[in-house]
Amino acid sequence: MARCEIVHENFLRRVAAGDLPSGRAPAGPLTADQAVAAFRAACLTRALDRQSRAMQRAGQGFYTIGSSGHEGMAAVALALRTGDMAFLHYRDAAFQIARAGQVPGQNPTWDMLLSFASSSEDPISGGRHKVLGSKALMIPPQTSTIASHLPKAVGAAYSVGAARRRRPEHALLAEDAVVMCSFGDASANHSTAQGAFNTAGWTSYQSVPLPLLFVCEDNGIGISTKTPKGWIEAGFSARPGLKYFKADGLDLYDTYRVASEAADYVRSRKKPAFLHLRTIRLYGHAGADVPTTYLSREEVEAEEAQDPLLHSVRLLDQAGVMQPAEALAIYKETVDRVARVAAEAVTRPRLKSASGVMSSLIPPKRDCRPTNGPTPEARAAVFGGDLKAMEEPQIMSRLINWALTDLMLAHPEIVMMGEDVGRKGGVYGVTQKLTARFGPDRMIDTLLDEQSILGLAIGMAQNGFVPMPEIQFLAYLHNAEDQIRGEAATLPFFSNGQFTNPMVLRIAGLGYQKGFGGHFHNDNSVAVLRDIPGVILAVPSNGADAARMLRESVRLAREEQRVVVFLEPIALYPMRDLHTDKDGGWMRLYPAPDEVIGFGDVGVQGTGTDLAIVTFGNGVYLSNQALPAIEAAGIKTRIVDTRWLSPLPKEALMQAVSGCKHILVVDETRHSGGVAEALMAHFHEAAPGARLARITAEDSFIATGPAYAVTMPSKDGITAAATELCK
Template identity: 75%
Template sequence: MPRSLIVHENFLARIKARDLPPGPLPTPGLAAHELVSLFRSQCVSRALDRTSRAMQKAGQGFYTIGSSGHEGMAAVAHALRPTDMAFLHYRDAAFQIARAAQLGQSIAWDMLLSFASSSEDPISGGRHKVLGSKALMIPPQTSTIASHLPKAVGAAYSLGLARRRPPEHRALPEDAIVMASFGDASANHSTAQGAFNTAGWTAFQSVPLPILFVCEDNGIGISTKTPNGWIEASFQSRPGLQYFRADGLDITNTYAVAAAAAAHVRDRRKPAFLHLSTVRLYGHAGADLPTTYLSREEVEAGEANDPLLHSVRLLDQAGALSPDEALAIYLETQARVDRVAAEAVTRPRLRTAPEVMVSLIPPPRPCKPTNGPAPDARAAAFGPDLKAMAEPQPMSRLLNWALTDLMLAHPEVVLMGEDIGRKGGVYGVTQKLQARFGADRVIDTLLDEQSILGLGIGLAHNGFLPIPEIQFLAYLHNAEDQIRGEAATLPFFSNGQYANPMVLRIAGLGYQKGFGGHFHNDNSIAVLRDIPGLILACPSTGAEAAMMLRECARLAREEQRLVVFLEPIALYPMRDLLDDKDGRWMQTYPDPSQRIGLGQIGMAGDGKDLAIVTYGNGNYLSHQANFALRKNRVATRIIDLRWLAPLPVPAMLDAVRDCAAVLVVDECRRSAGGPAEALMTALAEAGHRRIARVTAEDSFIATGPAYAATLPSRDGIVAAALELVRA
């Protein structure tokens, strides 16, 4: 007999026998009608769990990780306001149901559509079973390892910033708090630990951070037990984090403690940690048999502590409901959920790729052309730099000026990253910006890439336009799930209702002379090109960088896109092209109105013998190689892709259509997901037969004189071009 049926029959039998588990008297604070409402929410959650298993058995449902044993979260919802943004653990159906009840909504239909993967599911459109609701201020989550905690910290930080600098698209009220829930096993994950540390680090400095962490401690993660007392020992004395403990089996105690914790967070604008004792009934999911890794005695002990049985006792002791009345509600709820499920499984489902993919890209939103200061503020911000704009400058300086103009035009633009404020960035790209705009718009963060990205994602939830910086491309890899699993999936799993617009700046690629090896020279962008819906931009000249950065900001601000702006480190200071002090790679600052649109490529020359298709450092090297090719009477044109995801394939093919040969120069590794693979395929499919590529070797990059040994070179490009043209 399945454990879900055993728990159900035990509930019926024990109510009839008045065999209720012992416990303290109800904690004051809830009126009788509130207790009844919370019990109803608990019953709906339990009924949904049982029905989901029946739906799966019948081939009509596709998700069975349930909330049984965690129904005490209904009381946590009741202790919060519906305007408090909630990032939920996947066992928190009772929270969402109780929050819906606060607004007079019945949400069982919506959740059953999600179980059935119906395209009418109001949160995900049938793409995944997720908890979430735009109306209930619950962004959908797919995380099972607490990877939503960094962005919850970011959203909490946004509340204080929004008080001082209200953004145009503000989503949260001024007195809101943020709640993030997770399991005891997930609390051990490095992502979660980073979020706790960031919250404490921030609060320790008296920076407002109104977040309530809720740890639902059922003592086990799938099959691995959490050591007894571990959560309490880990969090009760953590700096900057006020610890609260509640019995999640007792809705009256849970409400009282959760209300106290929420009041602490709301009044003091400081983080708190609510440790909620729960049980996990059934198993991890429908196919999981807990008796394969727990003794029968342990399983039955948990079932004996069914929180719904405790609620029946508390309702009776409070005079709110008799056990027979509570049982009637339980049975009526199950019958109603079954009736609703029978209709939900008949609703349409996604069938085609376009239907699935339509929400990869979020919808645009209306924006003011500019909401910045008067024009004379520009002169005050730039000072003597205004005169320098008439002279050619290296890329790093033009990027600095572009960021300044963006921050002047749009006060919701916020920068964040390691060393970007006082120091002005490792390469000086953000120099003077903190002095110009303040420490709350140019934020020196702690050294944790997951928290930097989480801060950006959370700020975007409250209407800001974040521009986080990852100091080096190699540093992204320990935090890439914040982009892949959180930011990029949000519009997909919310059917476009939520988005994470941002421009992530990353200093990357190779060719730094003798500096840093593979930690500071990383020429692999496969992880970024692999993320659906993400835009990846890579400039190669200073003016191009400024104009592309403006377009990236527009894409994020107006079209809510997730954009990565990859800045070639070696080209930051580049001045010369061929000879020392020739200054041929520097450019003047383009007018703030000028942009390079998404998918718009660059082309230098009109030769028909050879087209060189490249980007970033490859564009620089190809211009050097072009002088040698001219001496060999090879008429060339150089195509600068600029946009690496999505690749501007139609524009590229049009640009090379009348060329006899095409050479792709790609500074990424030959067989590691670089753009060359897709470009060569596109050229071959378009009928080009004289094609070749120059790429980096499948290797890390060395420090010292061999810094460029594994990368494309000017001479290598020349040799490959001549061989291709003369073939």
């Protein structure tokens, strides 16, 4: 017999016989009505777990990780407010069910069974995944199994205090809200979780408001690997900046009492707390997992004997709230009702097409207050002498700085965060003066942890801010890229567009930086960014384009709720000259604040029909350097600046190369997995009459010193490739 059926039969038999586990008497502020609500939520959790396994056996359900043994989370839900945002562990059905009981119009039985059946009518994911979540209950869906939702919970908690100082237009959380995130004891060991704990403590240590409640559901095992006894308490009971609370999750009364104390501490002190909740895990890790393959039968049966539903029956009886016979009747009625509802849920429609699955990749547009840009008076007050400097051509880094200034003037919900972005003004001075202009609450100097930087941005975006996080170098993104792939990009997908985290992520990157840092500070790998569905990747090639594209990127985030990565070529930050010393050929005038390069607009320089050089970033600069020699060879050329690398602006690119006999793709990323692969495939499919060639970087890391550029395209290499192609 399956373990879920053994636990079920044991419950029926033991309650009927009055064979209930021993434990301390009920104590604490849990009312009779609350106790009954928590028990009903626990019964529904248990019945849904059993039903999901029955549905899977019948081919009607597809994912069976359950919450049995973690029913104490119902009491945690009752200790919080329904407006407190909750980022839930995947074993927290009891929390969602208990919260649903506090909000009118909710039907968690039907909703969760639709999710089990992968029905397109599932109100949270639209049939894309079996996830907990609800817009009405302030529960964003989570798919994480490694606690990667913890950094954004830190960000959401930080946003509560930030919104009190400057409330954004689309704020969701109340001024006294608490943010709760829950996870398992095994996940607490993951580096992502540890970074979040450290960031929370680091923030609290400096007395920065952070109303965040961590809830660790300690069932003592991660799939088959046991957590050492006492490990969680040893690691968190004396952590700086993080108040520790401990409760028995098998005892509804104790859990509610301690959770209420923890929530009150967080809400009143605006400081983070860690609630260590003892739980057990029934049935194994998931539906396909058989616990007796790695645990002895005696161990499994000992856990089952401590079934929290049995403890709840005892506690309710001792408190005079409900007799065991009544509790048993509620349990049986719940089981029967879930079976009846499931029979209908499995008949509901499912997703059948790629377009249906993908329809939530792009979040819906939202209405925003109209903005007319910063007023002349506001600009004069903030820019000061820089207004005079705008009359002369400038380098890219300075034009980006001015664009950021205008954007922050126009949109008070914009907040920047990153290592050294504030007082120092960034490693390359791109954010200089912004702290003096807008204050440290909008220019947040973070600790050195890219996962926490991105988590801060994601969490603040969920509370109405438009974050502009900065990753100092592209190479530093790779240890944190799952925050974009697994969290930011998937949120609208798994919530059917109901939850979003728009942002503009600025990254300094690409190659050609002389004499500094090798592959840690020069990184020409963008494949991971182009591989994330729904993410926009923009790469400017000169300062004026950077300013115009930044404005469009902010519009995309603010109005269309998109996640935009704005990759700034480091080597072009200070670039002044193009052909000869002091010719100023790569400096540009600052475009007026209303000038924008639209999403998907490509740049076309020249009208030649012999050759189109299609490139981006540093490639545009190098192609312009090569242009005189190419045209001296009699090749009439145009240079096409792609600008937007993901998604590729395919139609605009075809218009840009229209009429050209030859197409040369110049790609500073790597030969394998680089942008050129996509461009070559596109032109091969869409422009079969043109001759194609590409020049790319080698499949190599980048060296420090004199060899800094030898593995990447060069002016001479572009000239040679162009003349060879056009023979």
